[in-house]
Amino acid sequence: MKALVFPAVLLGSLELWARTTGQGSDAIAPPTAAVRAFGGALMDGxxxxxxxxxxxxxxxxxxxxxxxxxxxxxxxxxxxxxxxxxxxxxxxxxxxxxxxxxxxxxxxxxxxxxxxxxxxxxxxxxxxxxxxxxxxxxxxxxxxxxxxxxxxxxxxxxxxxxxxxxxxxxxxxxxxxxxxxxxxxxxxxxxxxxx
CATH class of the missing domain: 1.10.3720.10 (MetI-like)
Structure with missing residues (x-):
């Protein structure tokens, strides 16, 4: 369980940065948007x-x-x-x-x-x-x-x-x-x- 703490903190920090400071960036999307895009691409084939x-x-x-x-x-x-x-x-x-x-x-x-x-x-x-x-x-x-x-x-x-x-x-x-x-x-x- 301890092994998941650092990746979770890293993903949370990236999400927070992408939603606040990095808004409008074409290069970095929030992890939640990437997961949604992955799910959409998987569902539509x-x-x-x-x-x-x-x-x-x-x-x-x-x-x-x-x-x-x-x-x-x-x-x-x-x-x-x-x-x-x-x-x-x-x-x-x-x-x-x-x-x-x-x-x-x-x-x-x-x-x-x-x-x-x-x-x-x-x-x-x-x-x-x-x-x-x-x-x-x-x-x-x-x-x-x-x-x-x-x-x-x-x-x-x-x-x-x-x-x-x-x-x-x-x-x-x-x-x-x-x-x-x-x-x-x-x-x-x-x-x-x-x-």
């Missing part, structure tokens, strides 16, 4: 609709980046030549903040789902690619030698040897990707929402 849109765009962007990161990371991990050719491109594009691409994405896709998904996919691609490549590089080399001796095709090597070996790291990459996707999806909506 707009909160659930907006939440579903955000979660859907984050999930779609994560799915696209997971597929792209898995394919490219596997290619760069298995082929030393591809890794050398792609190194500069990856290292130049990876540090670009995804939020900096919002204006470009708006020009290309306009407002809406495609724009948000493209920015989320760009943001999540790099951790998926880098962690997949690292996982592929750590596959036991003797297993790959055995696969070559058995004359397995590239697809068979991936399905029977590389894929099972990298699954634990893929879950780490997906967990990281989920957090990035949600943060970027919300940021894109705040920065680019025309409403």
């Amino acid at each position: 707009s909160l659930l609709e907006a939440t579903a849109f955000t979660l859907g765009s984050a999930a779609l962007g994560l799915l696209i980046s997971a597929l792209g990161g898995l394919l490219l990371g596997t290619l760069l991990g298995l082929s030393r030549r591809a890794a050398q050719l792609g190194y500069l491109s990856v290292e130049v594009a990876r540090p670009i903040p995804s939020v900096a691409l919002i204006p470009l994405a708006m020009l290309v896709f306009g407002f809406g789902l495609r724009m948000e998904v493209s920015v989320v996919a760009f943001a999540c691609l790099w951790p998926m690619l880098v962690l997949t490549q690292a996982a592929v590089l750590q596959v036991e080399p003797r297993l790959l030698e055995v696969a070559r001796a058995l004359q397995l095709s590239r697809l068979q090597r991936f399905v029977w040897i590389v894929g099972p070996a990298i699954v634990p790291r893929l879950f780490v990459a997906l967990r990281l990707g989920v957090a990035i996707a949600l943060v970027v999806a919300v940021t894109v909506e705040i920065a680019a929402n025309p409403h």
Whole structure:
């Protein structure tokens, strides 16, 4: 019960300040007004609709980046030549903040789902690619030698040897990707929402 005293005093002080000194402020609303707005948005369904849109765009962007990161990371991990050719491109594009691409994405896709998904996919691609490549590089080399001796095709090597070996790291990459996707999806909506 004592743990609730400080938050209650803080909320009460904010309510009092917002109703007296901060009246007319567009930035800070009284907590009671925020609770009323939350209840209204919940009752008319707009909160659930907006939440579903955000979660859907984050999930779609994560799915696209997971597929792209898995394919490219596997290619760069298995082929030393591809890794050398792609190194500069990856290292130049990876540090670009995804939020900096919002204006470009708006020009290309306009407002809406495609724009948000493209920015989320760009943001999540790099951790998926880098962690997949690292996982592929750590596959036991003797297993790959055995696969070559058995004359397995590239697809068979991936399905029977590389894929099972990298699954634990893929879950780490997906967990990281989920957090990035949600943060970027919300940021894109705040920065680019025309409403």
